Structures are given as structure tokens and as C-alpha cells.
Amino acid sequence: MPIKNGEQYIDRLKRSNASVWIHGEKVNVPIPSHPAFAGLISTQAELYDMQSREELRSVMTYESPTTGEPVGLSFLQPANRSDLERRRSMMKVWAEAHHGFLGRAPDYMNTGMMAFGSAAGLLNELHPTYAENMKAYYEYCRENDITLSHAFIVPHTARLSTLMKTLEEPDAPRVIEKTKDGLVVSGAFLLATQGVTAEEILIFPPPLPSIYEENPHAFAIAIPHDLPGVKFICRESFVSGASAFDFPLSSRYEEMDTLVVLDHVLVPHERVLLYGDEHMAVRFIEESHFHMHAGHQVLCRNIAKTEFLLGTVESIIQSLGLRTYTQVIEKAAEVIATLETLKALLTASEANAQLDRWGTMLPDAKPLSAASYLFPKLYPRMLEIVQLLGASGLVMIPGEDDFRSDVADEIGRYLRGIDISAKDRVGLFRLAWEMSSSSFAGRQSLYERFFFGDAVKVSTRLYHGYSEKDTFAETVKRFLT
Numbered sequence: 001m002p003i004k005n006g007e008q009y010i011d012r013l014k015r016s017n018a019s020v021w022i023h024g025e026k027v028n029v030p031i032p033s034h035p036a037f038a039g040l041i042s043t044q045a046e047l048y049d050m051q052s053r054e055e056l057r058s059v060m061t062y063e064s065p066t067t068g069e070p071v072g073l074s075f076l077q078p079a080n081r082s083d084l085e086r087r088r089s090m091m092k093v094w095a096e097a098h099h100g101f102l103g104r105a106p107d108y109m110n111t112g113m114m115a116f117g118s119a120a121g122l123l124n125e126l127h128p129t130y131a132e133n134m135k136a137y138y139e140y141c142r143e144n145d146i147t148l149s150h151a152f153i154v155p156h157t158a159r160l161s162t163l164m165k166t167l168e169e170p171d172a173p174r175v176i177e178k179t180k181d182g183l184v185v186s187g188a189f190l191l192a193t194q195g196v197t198a199e200e201i202l203i204f205p206p207p208l209p210s211i212y213e214e215n216p217h218a219f220a221i222a223i224p225h226d227l228p229g230v231k232f233i234c235r236e237s238f239v240s241g242a243s244a245f246d247f248p249l250s251s252r253y254e255e256m257d258t259l260v261v262l263d264h265v266l267v268p269h270e271r272v273l274l275y276g277d278e279h280m281a282v283r284f285i286e287e288s289h290f291h292m293h294a295g296h297q298v299l300c301r302n303i304a305k306t307e308f309l310l311g312t313v314e315s316i317i318q319s320l321g322l323r324t325y326t327q328v329i330e331k332a333a334e335v336i337a338t339l340e341t342l343k344a345l346l347t348a349s350e351a352n353a354q355l356d357r358w359g360t361m362l363p364d365a366k367p368l369s370a371a372s373y374l375f376p377k378l379y380p381r382m383l384e385i386v387q388l389l390g391a392s393g394l395v396m397i398p399g400e401d402d403f404r405s406d407v408a409d410e411i412g413r414y415l416r417g418i419d420i421s422a423k424d425r426v427g428l429f430r431l432a433w434e435m436s437s438s439s440f441a442g443r444q445s446l447y448e449r450f451f452f453g454d455a456v457k458v459s460t461r462l463y464h465g466y467s468e469k470d471t472f473a474e475t476v477k478r479f480l481t
Contacts, residue, residue: 002069003061004145005052006045012147012199013041018226020196022234022256036237037197039251040102044147044197047094047105060090066143074107074297075142077118078361084296084350087111091300100305101253103447104194109148109202111297112290113141116273118358119288126280134273137222141200149198149225151189151260154205158187172208173262174216175275182268183275185221189260193447196232196256201225203260204285207278214276220284221267229265232258238440245400248431250440257443289356291452291461295368298451299346302375306339309382312432316389319417319425331385338378345371369462376449376458383445386436393429394437 004012013031020027027034032041051060051072061070073090076083091107098105117138123131141148158172173187187205195201200222207218223230239254240247274281285291313332322328345367352364387394398411403423417425434440452458463469 002145003051003072004048006047006049009045009048009147010041013197016199016226018196019231020234021232022237031196035242036234036239036254036256039239039242040194040254040256041197043098043102043252044106047097048145050093050097056093059093062086064143066139069143071142072107072110072145074110075114075138077114077359079355079359080361081350081353084353084361084363088296088300088346088350091297092304095301095304096307098253098304099308100301100303101249101444102255103301103451104149104198104255105301106147108294108297108301109150109198110141112150112294113138113148113202115288115290115293115360116284118360119284121358122284122287123274123280126277127274130272130274133270136270137273146200147194147198148200148202148222149192149195150202150204151192151195152204152206153190155188155190155259158205158208170208172217173203173205173219175219176216176264179266182266183219183221183272185219185262185265185267187262189262192232192258192260193255195225195258195260196234198225201230201260202273203262204273204281207281209278215278216276218278218281219275220273220281222271222273223265223267227265227267229263231261231263233261234258238438238443240438240440243400245427246430247434247440248427249434250438254440289360289362289365291372292363292365292368293360295372295452296346296349296363299342299349299368299371302371303339303342303346306335306342306382309386309435310335310339312386312428312435313382313389315428316386316393316432319420319428320389320393321418322389328389331388335382335385338382341374342371365465366462366468369458369465372452373458373462376451376455379448380445383436383441386432390429390432390436393425394433397426397430397433 010032016031018031020031022036031037050056057070060073062073062076063069064071073087076087078084078087094105094107117135120131120134120138123134140146154173158170173185173189175183176186177184189203189205192201202220202222204220205217207215209215210217225232234256235258237254237256239250242251244251274284310332313335317323317328317332348367349363353361354364356362396415398415402408402411412422415422415426
């Protein structure tokens with residue numbers, strides 16, 4: 001199939017038989033009909049529709065190397081800097097459409113799957129069958145425009161740290177049987193964001209050590225999200241209502257996070273991307289450069305999000321007439337400096353890109369790692385600035401129904417701003433509330449803080465990947481001798 005449109009995306013989810021639980025009940029309606037998922041699915045359908053628009057076709061797609069049909073450009077394996085910039089332009093269009101609030105927009109895993117498929121040669125010597133499976137699955141996703149989620153994180157009870165503390169075998173995901181039809185897998189995985197609203201899920205947990213030659217904890221699989229034995233247990237939904245006026249962000253961009261439980265799931269052999277080799281599992285994540293390719297997409301998204309935050313900050317300043325206050329301008333300047341820093345890091349990552357051993361143009365890791373380190377620290381500060389500027393205006397936010405009620409005249413009189421009507425001002429401050437202070441905002445802030453792991457993992461990745469530090473240390477030594 002060529003690229004899909006929004007209607008096709010929705011239709012695939014309507015036909016899904018996924019086992020989904022939310023608020024203590026099993027979902028027994030088509031996924032696109034459920035209020036916890038409807039707004040997000042509608043938003044992503046709009047993203048897919050953009051691929052078919054004539055004026056955007058050349059920006060959003062490229063010719064499949066297999067069929068010549070148009071496929072999503074975020075699947076592109078960049079062969080040169082021009083390809084890298086072209087892919088970034090496509091990701092920028094989608095990021096600006098959702099203003100950076102979709103951490104798992106489809107291009108995130110499209111890019112990640114490209115990294116895996118392009119590096120499949122790493123498996124050739126020891127695991128040629130898995131190498132073919134990896135390449136074939138990348139091609140399948142690209143040619144069918146699959147919406148893909150992933151689960152890499154295991155619960156605390158499944159981690160090596162638990163084993164060291166309790167001396168009990170962790171309840172870790174594992175292959176419990178090999179059959180002629182495939183591997184039987186059981187276990188649980190945390191935080192599969194958009195697992196319900198994607199068509200398939202890639203599962204690649206960090207393996208526990210094992211005494212067996214074939215480590216049952218070391219595996220990577222890719223499966224439809226409604227495969228028998230797969231269950232999604234959702235957290236509380238942060239969609240506060242369907243009104244785009246009252247809830248401008250959560251009604252559109254609330255991505256559900258889930259606990260994914262696999263209960264004796266039979267994974268066909270062709271959907272097994274790696275099994276048994278714990279050392280290769282660790283190597284493959286690193287040497288496929290997953291974090292760098294995904295980090296390139298993430299930085300495009302974070303720039304769009306920061307631009308939207310700056311737009312909100314400036315709108316508050318204008319609506320309240322605050323441009324003459326130096327303490328206000330200083331806060332806005334912080335957001336501007338953050339935005340320009342991120343843009344400079346993106347430019348540097350592309351300008352210093354180099355071909356990797358797989359023939360893929362790899363963005364420079366140093367600026368991308370720096371961005372991954374900085375943004376989780378800067379994002380909460382930008383939300384604080386929205387709170388400080390919005391102040392009481394973030395609390396006094398009547399709803400859409402109030403403007404149709406008998407008190408509409410009073411609201412219109414007393415809540416208007418500088419050259420802005422009361423309804424437009426309230427709409428702005430409802431946006432600022434959802435952005436900075438709501439349950440949706442809290443989840444977004446936590447999500448950004450731990451997007452690529454905790455602060456120690458992110459800083460370790462930056463430190464050990466920054467080889468120039470040794471050169472600078474030598475400069476100091478020579479200076480002191």
C-alpha cells in the first residue's frame with residue numbers, strides 16, 4: 001500500500017481487537033470512539049491527511065526503493081546531508097502541526113525503525129535470520145505506513161537492581177517456550193505511550209543476565225497490538241473534556257501511557273528481530289545509533305514546542321499590557337534564548353553529520369546529546385514562566401458554557417484584556433493553564449524530564465560521547481608544565 005490517509009488510519013483502529021482496560025473497565029467500543037483516545041486519533045488522522053495534500057506531497061513523501069510508490073519521508077535512510085535536511089523539513093511540518101505536544105507522533109518510531117533496519121547488517125555474522133527479519137520489518141512498516149509504538153522499559157520488579165536487593169528472581173519478561181510456529185513470550189512493559197492508538201508495537205527490553213547460552217530475557221519482537229494475549233492497562237485519562245475551547249491541549253494531544261502485559265503470546269518467527277544474545281541486544285541499540293536518529297526527530301519537536309510556548313508567553317504579555325515591565329521582558333528573553341539554543345544545536349547536528357558504517361548520514365551526536373541534556377532542565381522553567389506571567393489569570397478561567405449563559409455580559413465586561421475580548425482572553429488563559437498547571441501539563445513535564453532516561457543516563461551518554469574533553473584536558477596540562 002502507498003501512504004495512508006487519516007480515514008485509513010482510523011479505519012484500521014476501528015477494526016482492532018486490542019484488549020484495552022481503562023478506569024477499571026474493559027473498552028468494548030471501537031478505539032476511535034472512546035473519549036480517552038478520540039481526540040488524539042483525530043489529530044493524528046490530520047497528520048496522515050497532510051501526506052496526501054498535493055502542495056505537501058514532495059515535502060512529506062519520497063519514492064519507495066521497493067515499489068516506487070510514495071512513502072512517508074520519516075522512513076527515509078538519509079544518504080547525504082541533503083537527505084537529512086529533507087527529512088528534518090518533513091518532521092518540522094508535523095511537529096508544527098501538533099506544536100510539539102505529541103512525544104510519540106508517528107515520525108518518532110518511523111525514524112527509529114529506519115535506524116534499526118539500516119543497521120541490520122550488524123546481525124549478519126551471528127544471526128543472519130534476524131538480520132533478514134529486521135530489514136523485512138522495516139520495509140513492511142515503510143510500505144504499509146504502519147503506526148508504531150514501542151516498549152523498552154520493564155517494571156521495577158523486573159530489573160537487575162531488584163535481584164541484587166532481594167536475591168529473588170525478578171519477574172522479568174522472558175521467552176518461555178520455542179515452538180515450530182514462533183516464540184512464546186510473557187512479561188510486562190511500562191509506559192508504552194500510544195500503544196493503544198498505534199497499530200503495532202516494537203518490544204525490546206534491556207536483558208537480564210542469564211546462565212543459559214540462549215538468554216530467555218534477551219529478545220526484540222514486533223507484533224500487532226491486538227495479538228492474542230496482549231493486554232493494555234491504561235493510566236487515568238487526562239482528557240478533561242471534548243471542548244477545544246475549555247481544554248485546547250488535552251482534547252487534541254493527550255497520549256495515553258500503558259502497562260503492556262504479554263500472557264503467553266505466540267510471536268511468529270518472522271516477527272522475532274533478535275533472541276538469546278544479550279550482548280548483541282545491548283550492542284544493537286548503541287551501534288544502530290537509535291538515540292541519535294530519534295534525537296534528531298525529538299529536537300525538531302522540541303523546537304516546535306518551544307516556539308508555541310514563546311507564542312503563549314508573548315500573547316499573555318500583550319493581553320495584559322506587560323511590555324514595559326523589565327522583569328517580564330527578562331522572563332520572555334529566557335524562552336527566546338532557549339529556542340535559539342535548540343535551533344543552533346539542530347543546525348550543528350546536521351552541519352557536522354557524517355556517514356556511519358551502514359551508509360547512513362548520521363547527525364552529529366554531540367549537539368543532539370547536549371539538547372537531550374538541556375531540554376528536560378529548561379522545559380519546567382518555561383512552564384514556570386507561563387505560571388508567573390499568567391498568575392491569577394490562570395485560575396479565573398470560566399468555561400465555554402459560561403459565555404452562553406445569563407452571566408455572559410458580566411464576564412465580557414470584567415475579564416477582557418488589552419485589545420482582546422473576554423472570550424479570547426479566557427481562551428488564551430485556558431490554554432496557558434493546560435500548558436503549565438493542569439494534570440495534562442504535569443504529565444508533559446514529567447515525560448520531557450525522562451524522555452531519553454533519567455538525568456544520570458542522559459549525562460553519562462553526553463560525557464562518554466564527548467571525546468574532545470580529553471583534548472581540552474591535554475591543553476590544560478601543557479599550560480601547567
